[in-house]
Amino acid sequence: xxxxxxxxxxxxCGRFATxxxxxxxxxxxxxxxxxxxxxxxxxxxxPLIMVSLDNRAKMLERLRASGRYxxxxxAAGMERTALHFAGRYDPDLTEILKARGDLPVVxxxxxxxxxxxxxxxxxxDHTLFxxxxxxxxxxxxxxxxxxxxxxxxxxxxxx
Numbered sequence: 199x200x201x202x203x204x205x206x207x208x209x210x211c212g213r214f215a216t217x218x219x220x221x222x223x224x225x226x227x228x229x230x231x232x233x234x235x236x237x238x239x240x241x242x243x244x245p246l247i248m249v250s251l252d253n254r255a256k257m258l259e260r261l262r263a264s265g266r267y268x269x270x271x272x273a274a275g276m277e278r279t280a281l282h283f284a285g286r287y288d289p290d291l292t293e294i295l296k297a298r299g300d301l302p303v304v305x306x307x308x309x310x311x312x313x314x315x316x317x318x319x320x321x322x323d324h325t326l327f328x329x330x331x332x333x334x335x336x337x338x339x340x341x342x343x344x345x346x347x348x349x350x351x352x353x354x355x356x357x
Contacts, residue, residue, distance in 0.1 A: 215346040218272045220283045221249050221257065222295065222302045223264040229295050229302040232257040233284040235345050236324070237269055245331040247313055250324045261315070261327060269311045270304035272343040274352045279304060280343065299333055308340040 216235040223230055236250035247269060251258045261267055272280055282288040295302035303310040313329025320326075344351040 215344050215351065218276075218280050218343045218345050218350070219249075220270045220272065220279065220304050220307070221251070221261075221267055222270065222304070223257070223261050223267045224300070224302055225260055225264050227260075230257055230260050231283045231295065231302070231304070233280045237271075240328055246316070246328055247311055247331055248326055248328045250321065250326050253323055253325055258325060262318070266301060266312070266314045267327065267329060268298065268301040268303045269309075269313070270307035271309035271311075272304065273306060273308040273337075274341040274343050276304070276306065276343050277350045280350065298335065308342050309336040310334070 217237070219234050219237045220231045221234050221237070222232075232251070232255060234249055234251070238248050240246040240248045249267065249269065251261065278288055278291060279294070282291055282294065293305055296305045297303075298310055299312055301312050303312075310333070311331055312333040313331050315327050316330045317328040318325060319328065341353050344353065
């Protein structure tokens with residue numbers, strides 16, 4: 199088998215359009231968030247979702263400590279929010295997080311999912327956190343923010 203170059207794999211996988219999420223949790227140090235597009239639904243019965251975090255991310259230990267997380271699926275037009283949680287601090291953003299139950303979420307997001315971690319799976323340089331969904335909020339009239347080929351995108355035909 200030929201050795202696969204990590205950059206080539208990243209570029210190839212970047213051709214798969216994804217939604218953009220902010221994964222959040224809270225601990226004694228406050229609220230924390232991280233932009234991620236490595237998110238998926240795992241099971242409907244029981245209701246399970248999964249997020250994948252880089253093993254070097256500060257968020258990894260925070261999520262482990264809290265044992266719970268929220269996923270905010272960002273709405274079209276929330277590029278600045280995505281960049282803020284990707285490490286490009288934006289001082290002009292106000293009300294960046296709000297409480298939904300016992301977890302912080304991004305206000306104005308198309309979807310909020312709250313989950314309790316039920317499984318943690320090491321996967322190379324990432325760790326997968328499978329969560330049991332315990333709360334859902336979504337706005338059917340809001341189009342999602344998309345990410346494709348290294349850039350933010352929007353749905354063309356969303357009414």
